[in-house]
Amino acid sequence: MKFKSIPLFKVFGIQVNLDFSWFVVFFLISFTLAEYFFPANYPGHSFVVYWLVGAVSAVLLFASVLLHELSHSLVALKFGIPVREIDLFIFGGVAMIEEEAPSPKVEFLVAAAGPVCSFLLSFLFFVLAVLYPQDDLLNGIINYLMLVNFALGAFNLVPAFPLDGGRILRAIIWAKKDLLTATKISSWTGTAFAYILMLFGVLSIVQGNLLNAMWYGLLGLFLRNASKISYEQTKLSVILSGYRVEQFMHTVKPILPDETVADFMSYYYPVYKSSTYPVIGADGRIYLFDVSQISSIPQNEWHQIKVYQLSKPVEVFVSPYDSLLKAIKLMNRYQVDELPVIYGNTVLGIIKRDVIESLVERYLMQEKMQES
Known part of the structure; x- marks a missing residue:
């Protein structure tokens, strides 16, 4: 312990x-x-x-x-x-x-x-x-x-x-x-x-x-x-530090303020399959939606609840021009597996931890093969 x-x-x-x-x-x-x-x-x-x-x-x-x-x-x-x-x-x-x-x-x-x-x-x-x-x-x-x-x-x-x-x-x-x-x-x-x-x-x-x-x-x-x-x-x-976020991010369309949980499950989740999604709030600010929250909502209420109502303001994000090193350090510091990629006030996508880890694994595997 x-x-x-x-x-x-x-x-x-x-x-x-x-x-x-x-x-x-x-x-x-x-x-x-x-x-x-x-x-x-x-x-x-x-x-x-x-x-x-x-x-x-x-x-x-x-x-x-x-x-x-x-x-x-x-x-x-x-x-x-x-x-x-x-x-x-x-x-x-x-x-x-x-x-x-x-x-x-x-x-x-x-x-x-x-x-x-x-x-x-x-x-x-x-x-x-x-x-x-x-x-x-x-x-x-x-x-x-x-x-x-x-x-x-x-x-x-x-x-x-x-x-x-x-x-x-x-x-x-x-x-x-x-x-x-x-x-x-x-x-x-x-x-x-x-x-x-x-x-x-x-x-x-x-x-x-x-x-x-x-x-x-x-x-x-x-x-x-x-x-x-x-x-x-x-x-x-x-x-x-040799790679930029824009090279590995997943392009994700942000959820609009008036879209419901039913809209999300029909048009967003099947396409992008991320655990978090960027949301444009009614106030024009960018929010983040955690998909795990849906499990606590009865399906017959999906058409009534807007995703924006379940979202929280973005605490941390990366720019497309930031290095993958900065992204993984922010993930570790805030204990998250995904970060929104934002440039100015525009949501471009999501960078995922498993993508970065896969890159490192491939690099280390190649290094090991060269040594052997």
Whole structure:
């Protein structure tokens, strides 16, 4: 069972969410700091004080992670790349950047923004540590944040896709080759690094350090899967961005305001056989009719009820000149299988999910045949 993320707030128009897995890592970080880091370096305090300081430090760590991801997001927005949300979860955070960068230069700048932010935060906390040289828990928090932000920036610079360093590597290769080749090479480095982490996990088990083994193993599995998924998503983006909606849409005549359900079943449904239909409302606006609603209407009432009365205003649509990539992303975001195709105030047709998926399947099948 998958739980929905908890919405926290919006910043610069970007929704920030908290995944339930965050509570696991929050407890583990608080535990490690309260039971080991602070007692070892700042002795003489009570159990409650150590746990309070550990919890505060864990929250500040995730504030640093949020700033890291927000840096990626703001640079992406500057170059016109939409960012849907930022999720904080067990492995830190991830900015949901919805489109590939338009060029290697933009990819490089978006990827580099996160580590630069982390290193700047590390330097800021270093300055604070110098200005506050007291040997107490506040100094401990400052030193911890200095170290952990430096580690966050350095770890993300590992050239292993989809880490920031892997994206920087992809940008460099992309500048000389194509995006798909660059993604494939950087994905290989990501997979290799993932197996190195899992190897460290095995060595930690041999040494009896089960906590480290768990973290290395989980992080390795996460990076291996993320690297594979990111490559497949890039491949999908490259395929679908090369086609326009007008090439694959089904031409559909919109239903007029005075046409009844009986008219629809007689003249529209047998011809087009879609699950949704565009409707011209009495007010001249475009609406959308869901065919499944007919099942709840007795057949003897079909001549009395107008389709327009059962329709809802169009929430989302595509232009005939939009890419199939934009169409499938909108379908996924709004959880629909069909979208109306509208140009100006004219309904041209419907684009269906199964048509797009069939195109991708044919492409992948051809690719597999060429490889064999």
